[in-house]
Amino acid sequence: MLDVLIIGSGPAGLSAAIYAKRAELSVTVLEKLYLGLGQITESGKVDNYLGMPGMSGYDMGEAFRNHAVSFGVDFKEGEAAAVEKTEDGFAVTLADGEILTAKSVIYAAGAAHRHLGIPGEEEFSGRGVSYCAVCDGAFYRGKDVAVAGGGNTALDDALYLSELCGKVYLIHRREEFRGAAATLAKLKGKENVEILAPAVIKAVTGEKKVSGIVLLDGRELSVSGLFVAVGMMPQAALLSGLVELDASGYVVADETGKTSLPGFFVAGDVRTKKLRQVVTAAADGANAAVAAAEYLREG
Ligand code: NAP
Secondary structure: EEEEEEOOHHHHHHHHHHHHOOOOOOOOEEEEEOOOOHHHHHHEEEEEOOOOOOOHHHHHHHHHHHHHHHOOEEEEEEEEEEEEOOOOOOEEEEOOOOEEEEEEEEEEOEEOOOOOOOOOOOOOOOOOOEEEEEHHHHOOOOOOOHHHHHHHHHHHEEEEEEEEOOEEEEOOOOOOOOOOOOHHHOOOOOOOOOOOOOEEEEEEEOOOEEEEEEEOOEEEEOOOEEEEEEOEEEEEHHHHHOEEEEEOEOOOOOOOOEEOOOOEEEEOOOEOOOOOOOOHHHHHHHHHHHHHHHHHHHH
């Protein structure tokens, strides 16, 4: 039986693995895909992680993984399908039926950006279509962009981009916004922001990179970037009934990664938190591993 099973091989899981290994715990990282690096690979360039400006998301993910490998961390390919509390720890059943057992679990399966599912979106992902304004906004300095969504993320993204970009179109499918009225009021006061609501984006167009978007009513907007901010989907459905989830499905946890279930810790985007970034995921992983080591020590 392992001391710690870490589910997820993104920055949160790998950081947890390094801390767990240094605490001399037996640890395995369960990765959904062979050499899977998580959501970080969606970022063309990451310019806001300390000490590595301009590194591509893929290279950064690989550097994190190599670091964990160099510390002797074991990896196992497989998808967790069910997690069960047992008398002496946890049993995690994989999609292929195999069962892994561990005294503690650090769950770092992340969250996936909801996609619009329109033509051109996948094709131009990383080449004009972005799911993270804080990560990629600086690459659109002085350019015209669009933001899709009507929640707080879309409003915050539009405000952030309005300080960097030329024109910012905020496009929402309904007239009413879910996001904060105060942020919406700020956006309405910005000369370079145009709010189109209700409006639906039908397609993303371009040659090698994005040059425009087409709306359902036939309008075409010339933009270099489309920031899709239509919500996240925490990868925590399999934990329903095991640990406390918030109304949006994120795992409720304190700063140390402790959940409502002793011995079951959580780190990264799948947990309740304010800022979902590589740097906060790595910090979560460290905290969760230290908390798991403490839990195992205290029995
Ligand atoms: P969200 O609140 O779920 O909003 C998602 C938005 O995307 C909604 O306006 C929704 O439209 C729209 N949408 C969903 N699917 C779509 C589709 N297929 N096509 C077009 N539009 C679509 O997600 P979020 O903005 O990422 O925020 C998540 C949570 O974090 C929220 O609780 C939010 O308040 C919180 N948050 C807070 C802050 C802050 O406090 N500053 C910042 C960011 C996020 P409808 O409205 O029509 O459903």
